[in-house]
Amino acid sequence: MAFVELCNTSNFTFLGGGSHAEEYARQAFEFAMPAMAVTDVNSVAGIVRAHVELREIARKLRETGEQAIVPRLLPATRLETVDGFSMVALPRDRTAWGRLCQMLTQAKQRAGKGECLLQFEDILEQGEGLEFLLLPVSTIYPRGAQGWQARAQQLIRRFGTAVSVLMAPCYDGQDSVRFNAVAKQARWLGLQTVASATPVMHRGSRRRLSDVLTCIRESLRIDDIGDKALSNAERHMRDEAAMLRLFEGHEDAVHRSGEIADRCRFSLDELKYEYPSEISVGEAPQARLERLSREGLKWRYPEGVPERVSRMLTHELTLIGKLGYAPYFLTVHDLVDFARSRNILCQGRGSAANSVACFALGVTSVSPEVGTMVFERFVSEARDEPPDIDVDFEHERREEVIQYIYERYGRHRAGLCATVVHYRGKRAIREVGRAMGLSGDTISALSSQLWGWGGGGLPEQQLRELGLDPNEPRLKQTLDLVDQIIGFPRHLSQHVGGFVITEGALDALVPIENAAMEGRTVICWDKDDIDALGILKVDVLSLGMLTCIRKAFDLIENHHGTEYTLASLPPEDPKVYDMLCEADSLGVFQVESRAQMNFLPRMRPRTFYDLVIEVAIIRPGPIQGDMVHPFIRRRQGLEEVSFPSDALGEVLGKTLGVPLFQEQAMQIAIIGAGFTPEQADRLRRSLATFKKHGNVSEFRDLFLSGMAKNGYDEDFAARCFGQIEGFGSYGFPESHAASFALLVYASAWLKCHHPGIFACALLNSQPMGFYAPAQIVRDAREHGVIVRPICINASYWDNVMEPDGRGGLALRLGFRQIRKMREEEATWICSARGNGYTEVEDVWRRAGTPPHVLEVLAEADAFAALGDNRREALWHAKAVKGAAPLPLFAQELDGEGLEELPVTLPEMSEGENVVEDYVSMRLTLRAHPMALLRPLLTPGFDPVEKPQK
């Protein structure tokens, strides 16, 4: 049978393999292998990539009508036990795959992040249905030949003919002898041999990189690598002919690889995803979704559901029913329902979020009348992929939702997706540079030029400017290696919030491992892998502005007795739009950046949909596609609104003929350039990952020629494609922009009507947004808010609103604004405060505040209310000795205490106080720093004649 390479080590054996899994897949295709396996050490993290690559090759062949053998990916791994016994394991069927995943899960959950403690007994216990290829004793195994044989015999007794011995060359001139010895050993054990080149790279040209990876792994310089280096460039993938030459006399071992591959029929396509069933609580999922949606509409429209909305819902439900997505919507609803029961503010976004169904289920608060896109574009029948709904939760409380998911579905059924951390510029330069022995200065200099770094290294001129010689061989080599290593996976990390929840055991689908963060578990595949296998993912994300809005709503309820939700805010308030038109948007979600502030007075938003556009337009996509100026000219009436064609007029009508949203760009590809929906979707996907793979250009020609064929202007076509490219990573779909626009409106409404409460909530949600507390406080004061300083007798940890004595509210700054202050200390100060402290020492005595914290408080001028200015308070704080007071001897006995003479400390000037305020709190309620310099900057002022007081 034809040779199949069963032991390829990819770069998902971090700092081990020298090639991508995709590269092995392409190489196997070039060699016309019928199958191939990617076998990373105790990991299956890279196999989906090879699988997807092979699927893509097959698709291209189908499209072009070419005939060729496309290799089948054999899901596999290389098991390595804690005592160093090593073997390749290939599951024969789905059940064996499940066992393999559970075995790896068990071993990984015993260890810390990124580690795996696999015991030999685990393999004996869960290895049923796996094909084992033992790596022979000569290549590894620290326990020596006898230990190895004992282990091998144990495996043979348990799994019989499923065990073979791998015959692998070392390319050192001794291979023939080695093969004979392995064959003899196998005969003695009653096993068959299987040939493998055990590649660590797809081509020999990766040898140098492979050595550098070894250096990084072992913290060595390349000059000290010694015998850890590959002795030659031979450990690459080989075709059958080369293998037969290499294994002369052992050809049967080469052919046996094909036989084993033939026995392993399991494919990743068999991993059928099943939705969790408990979300339907005994009802049929579709029936439950329909019932909840109808009930939800009644809740959303208490005065009667509009006919149009009801019709839209029926239409959506029919489509959802047809595609079987009801459990997905119910899963998202379940999370949102939990959040609501805990008073955690949340808001859905993503392609399917702005549907009537999601509005009715409370996933989003954007009224379905706002969107212009039809539901089919989000839940596509043709694409047959799960809909996408991301849910943002308050950033301080998202963990509660995550723990709820673990609790409700169990850790064996829910896990976070991984994020593969790749080598990017800085890390690549640092680690490769260090391994190549470059000096720290050179590495820093190269890092500083990162922006100029394209494919093919830094231009010579730039290197010369750095004082480096571009022809110096070591430097040239380093830069070349840096280029090669960029895009290599470095380690797995946890995704920001992508949860996979399954009906059956998740660990029988994919191995689960511990994340660095306590209480978190992650699977080893990232979101693209999950997507490729059609597995459902719910994004549980966090958003600082939701925290801020929730806090503001709570403050309004507490102080004004009015209860608001995102959906119940008074809509289309002209005062809010007046404020935004004046670019008075500091702290307002999304529109607070300088670019947005600059755009607001030109855009002059007057309706909610204007905000949707506002959010979408100041993004790299429309900017890169030069869509901003045409849009604004049209909006201001300076340019006629025209459409490139009637067909595109339908798509672009609401945005004055200028494409601004991701869906519009995709629609142009379909309507304008004649893409099939499938092609348009592939374009969208390739754009989303083009940073990693860079395969957009094939679509560019297709797009431009398609547009030209349909009679569109070349310039328009080029601009559209430019925008599509920009959308890749940064574009907003309309539904997404609408969800965000609601948060823009909500935050703007709060700022407009309750500036004090908004500033207070914003300060209590820090760090978030564009601006520092100093700017937020200054802005609040400019809006007439009374801001009161931190006070030992009035402040809490958080900033709070307190009566201003005139029937209104004042913002009292909290201890959290003080640098170096801990919440725990603030808590005790408040707990023991009772009816107030009378002196600095009193705080120490009653709240047990340690002297160094008293100093921190003194530096923040928190004792002013006790009559102590900053210096006096510091003087008293310094006088406090001992971490804790000794209560029984608090009062000095007569004659034993030293009477301290009163001191008169020099008063601090306003300038000194301002500086100290900034040092301590990063803000001041005193004069603006520039106000102190104003006299100096006033024309005609002579500092010599009139020295500053």
Place this chain on the structure above:
Amino acid sequence: MKRAGLLFITIAGLFFGAEVQALSCMRPNLAEAFNRFQASDDTYVIALGKVRPTDKQPPYVEGRPRKMAAELSGRFMGLDGFGAQTSRSMTIQTHCLAHWCGGLPASPDQEQLMFLRRAADGLILDMQACPDGSLTLPTKDRIELLQSCLKQGKCTGSDLQKMETR
């Protein structure tokens, strides 16, 4: 829950003369407080929520606690965790020692974790001049610890150690 024991307070000066000069407090241990309330003859409930006084504080009369009506909005802890969000009226009872009196540790905008005494006329929050563990700010650790204490019926020695604050 029952109540027993006394507060962790000492008044220096009372021992040494007529003039009271300083009140020193020790930081209460929440686990210890739980055991104390558990052993008390009174019944206590644990609540997590916001307290908003609805009345003005009456003037201080020596030797008598001051009572103030308030509104509690929050959740009560049961054996299976916290129940649903609820609002109800309650009483804040401030106790004084010489001229030092108790006070709320949180503003009406902030949540606090509290042991409320169940009395014939409703729930009462006792606030001593020195914090006695009847209220504190809710950290995740504290809530989890209390939850496990409630399940077991008492806080163990290791719980006491975990809640040592210095």
